[in-house]
Amino acid sequence: MKTLITLIWIGMAAHAAAIDASFRILSPAFREGGMIPAKHTCDGKNLSPRLDWRGVPEGTRALALIVEDPDAPSGMFVHWVLLNISPKRKGLEEGAKPVVDLRRSEAQVSGNNGARRRGYTGPCPPSGTHRYVFRLFALDRALDLRDGSTREKALEAMKGHVLAEARLTGLYRRR
Numbered sequence: 347m348k349t350l351i352t353l354i355w356i357g358m359a360a361h362a363a364a365i366d367a368s369f370r371i372l373s374p375a376f377r378e379g380g381m382i383p384a385k386h387t388c389d390g391k392n393l394s395p396r397l398d399w400r401g402v403p404e405g406t407r408a409l410a411l412i413v414e415d416p417d418a419p420s421g422m423f424v425h426w427v428l429l430n431i432s433p434k435r436k437g438l439e440e441g442a443k444p445v446v447d448l449r450r451s452e453a454q455v456s457g458n459n460g461a462r463r464r465g466y467t468g469p470c471p472p473s474g475t476h477r478y479v480f481r482l483f484a485l486d487r488a489l490d491l492r493d494g495s496t497r498e499k500a501l502e503a504m505k506g507h508v509l510a511e512a513r514l515t516g517l518y519r520r521r
Contacts, residue, residue, distance in 0.1 A: 368401035369510040371482040375440070382478060382516040388470035389521060391441075394426065398437035399482055403509045406433040408488040410504065412497055415469065417476040418460075424497045425478065426466045427457025430488045442466070457495045464493060469518035480514040 375395035376382050384390040402409070413426035431438075431454055443465065456464040469478050489503045 369399070369403060369482075369484060369512045370401055371397060371399045371480055371512040371514045373397050373480075373514060373516070376516045379515060380517065382469055382518045384521070387468040387518055390468070392466075392468040393441040394438065394466035394468075395516075396437065396440040397480065397482075397514075399512060400436075401512075402433050403484050405486055406484040406509055408485045409433055409435070410483040410485060410489065410500060411438075412481045412483075412500065413466070414479050414481065414497070415471070415476050416479065417471070417474070419472060422497075423460040425459055425468065427459060427495065427497050427500055429455040429457060429491055429495065429500055433484070455489070455491055455495060456493050457491070457497065457500055469516075471518060471520055473520075475517050475519040478516045478518060480516070482512045482514075484509040484511070 373395045375386060382395065386393055386395045397411075399409075408429070409431040411426060411428040411431065412424065415423040415425060428438075428442075458464060459467045461467050469476060483504060485504060485507045486509055487507055489500065489507075491499060491503055
């Protein structure tokens with residue numbers, strides 16, 4: 347019986363990996379592992395880059411986007427938290443300004459970033475080259491969170507509801 351359970355678990359893990367491989371986040375502004383253009387940083391206009399995604403899994407009820415700098419001197423710095431994005435969307439335009447409109451089915455929740463403000467704040471590393479990880483989550487339900495929620499609250503609310511995760515990593519070094 348123990349062997350049967352192990353085989354079933356291995357089969358499920360392989361299926362989950364296949365779903366993750368087809369779910370992708372891309373940007374025409376930079377490629378995976380490439381340099382983020384200055385206009386998307388504190389050295390430029392601080393505009394969020396255009397993001398596109400593909401392969402949203404069947405059964406997705408909401409998407410969540412978290413952008414993080416794991417190389418920040420004080421630990422993980424959060425650059426953007428955007429929750430309850432409609433799975434009908436194919437991406438976000440450059441300079442996206444999330445608007446909450448509770449009359450529409452595409453209402454989004456804008457969480458607080460590491461600067462304790464809502465919305466996008468671009469890369470601004472104090473020294474060296476930092477990685478900026480754009481994490482897009484496909485969820486089986488919308489999150490019951492309000493504007494201003496933190497990354498930590500979002501990740502906690504997502505537990506058990508993530509169908510797939512896609513990542514795009516960009517680099518930036520100040521001039």
